[in-house]
Amino acid sequence: MNGQLLATARPYLQILSLFSLTPPPSSYERSHRSWQWKLLMLIFSCYTCCTCLMSAYVCYVNTMVLNREVKTLIIEDFTHALGLVQKVLYMCVLGSNSVCMLVYYDGLGRIYKEISSLELDIDAAFQLFGSQRKRTNFRVYLFIRIGLWIIFLLVALPRLTISFITKSMAWYDKILTEFMLIVLQLKSLEYTLFVMLIHELLLRLRHKLIQLQQELTVCEQHDLLQALVQAIRKNKNLHARIWKLVGELEGYFMLPMLMLFLYNGVCMLHHVNWAYIQSINPRDSGRNWRIGYLLIILLNLLIPCWISHNCITTYKSFGRILHNIRGGSGLVTPQLLKMILMEYALQMEHLKLRFTCGGFFDINLKYFAGMVVSIISYIIILIQFKLQAMLEAKQAAKRHLSLPSNGKSYMKA
Numbered sequence: 001m002n003g004q005l006l007a008t009a010r011p012y013l014q015i016l017s018l019f020s021l022t023p024p025p026s027s028y029e030r031s032h033r034s035w036q037w038k039l040l041m042l043i044f045s046c047y048t049c050c051t052c053l054m055s056a057y058v059c060y061v062n063t064m065v066l067n068r069e070v071k072t073l074i075i076e077d078f079t080h081a082l083g084l085v086q087k088v089l090y091m092c093v094l095g096s097n098s099v100c101m102l103v104y105y106d107g108l109g110r111i112y113k114e115i116s117s118l119e120l121d122i123d124a125a126f127q128l129f130g131s132q133r134k135r136t137n138f139r140v141y142l143f144i145r146i147g148l149w150i151i152f153l154l155v156a157l158p159r160l161t162i163s164f165i166t167k168s169m170a171w172y173d174k175i176l177t178e179f180m181l182i183v184l185q186l187k188s189l190e191y192t193l194f195v196m197l198i199h200e201l202l203l204r205l206r207h208k209l210i211q212l213q214q215e216l217t218v219c220e221q222h223d224l225l226q227a228l229v230q231a232i233r234k235n236k237n238l239h240a241r242i243w244k245l246v247g248e249l250e251g252y253f254m255l256p257m258l259m260l261f262l263y264n265g266v267c268m269l270h271h272v273n274w275a276y277i278q279s280i281n282p283r284d285s286g287r288n289w290r291i292g293y294l295l296i297i298l299l300n301l302l303i304p305c306w307i308s309h310n311c312i313t314t315y316k317s318f319g320r321i322l323h324n325i326r327g328g329s330g331l332v333t334p335q336l337l338k339m340i341l342m343e344y345a346l347q348m349e350h351l352k353l354r355f356t357c358g359g360f361f362d363i364n365l366k367y368f369a370g371m372v373v374s375i376i377s378y379i380i381i382l383i384q385f386k387l388q389a390m391l392e393a394k395q396a397a398k399r400h401l402s403l404p405s406n407g408k409s410y411m412k413a
Helices: 004-018 037-071 078-103 105-127 134-161 171-217 221-278 287-324 336-350 364-411
Strands: none
Touching: 004 078, 004 105, 004 171, 004 364, 037 171, 037 287, 078 105, 078 171, 078 221, 105 287, 134 171, 134 364, 171 221, 171 287, 221 287, 221 336, 221 364, 287 336, 287 364
């Protein structure tokens, strides 16, 4: 794991490995035959297995609590089914993450190597043209987008969820439930971290392309023109490698992110449904805290969609830069430069950047807006069914009360 980008991301990767979300970064720096690597992987494997067993236990405990509360409140409708689906997806997210870590362990190592190789190649290929992009910005950018959100989740999520967790649950079950909820939501930040690394690579490559554009506007020598054309060809090849890296990233995160989006969507429906049920309960203390929890899990899906959208926007900006490249101060663009620009443009036309979950849906702001609209539609339908069920229950209660009175009047007659 060489390079400045991975060194900057390393503290966040170590934090995520403490939650058994990703293999320890140091495991990719040692030989697979060394006893240190074997010991490290044995400890991490045991820890991951314990986390999976813990998630199964927490799922079982919460299912038992759900069954007890459903019987107490006499709400034998799809509330029970919706709660069971949420609990099953709860365990599927962690299970799919563990399976992907096992199956794609070598694939994640290739992703690390490619990120490091791309960073070094970008810096080495354009040393003669222009200056380097400021690297301190990425460290601050990463802390604001990832570090502060991790701190916020660790502080705010337990405070929001502890208020509406049932009091009948044991204190240690509450702690385990809080821990597993935090682990679930941190998965999206791992994906966001890798997307931000790709975004930084694209920004550095675009910075080099802009510098080449500026050099070409004042270029009058044939030898310098050939060197600049060769530099644009290297830029094109590096651009294609970044596109390929996104495909490898999609293969690694496809199943966990798919499960996470499904879980958060069902979780929002379940909590809205439960808030509606508890709306008539004056002793419900978690009424306002549920709104905060819903906003957190919604924002936790917005962040990867937003960062992916910014990355796609940066990727598309290469086309505008290529369109504005001209050779020789105001003169006709040389044929050699025209050919390489045409190849670059055709490559961008065929290699469109997309962040998807295996083709099921795209991870961008457009999809996020569609998801929010769908969730709101389901919530409206859910409330309509609840209102209809309440009206039917009231009518049935009125009929039940009217029957004894009719019977007494008949006996008097």
